Amino acid sequence: MANAAKARGGAAASTAPASEGDVLHFLTRTLQAHIIDAEPHDVLAKLQNLQIALEQQEVTLSDWPDTPSKARICAELKKAKNVVAQIVDELAIKSTET
Secondary structure, eight states: OOHHHHHHHHHHTSSSSOOHHHHHHHHHHHHHHHHHHOOOOHHHHHHHHHHHHHHHHHHHHTSOOOOOHHHHHHHHHHHHHHHHHHHHHHHHHHHHHH
């Protein structure tokens, strides 16, 4: 019984509203894991794929009903898209310089 209570408590904690930096923290941790051993052109390709995935998620969200949760997700998605776009632009510039 104690394990079930702990499991439910953990689930409740995961449904709490995300803080503003959670999406950016997730992106940073995810990118670190993929960038460590990757070649620069591989990183750029992965980030471009991430951009496409974020754009597809934005289209999917447009079909959701308007709720406060949707608004928060859309705001964080927009931030994530901006950060990824900045990184892609910087990497693209660096790859053309070399």
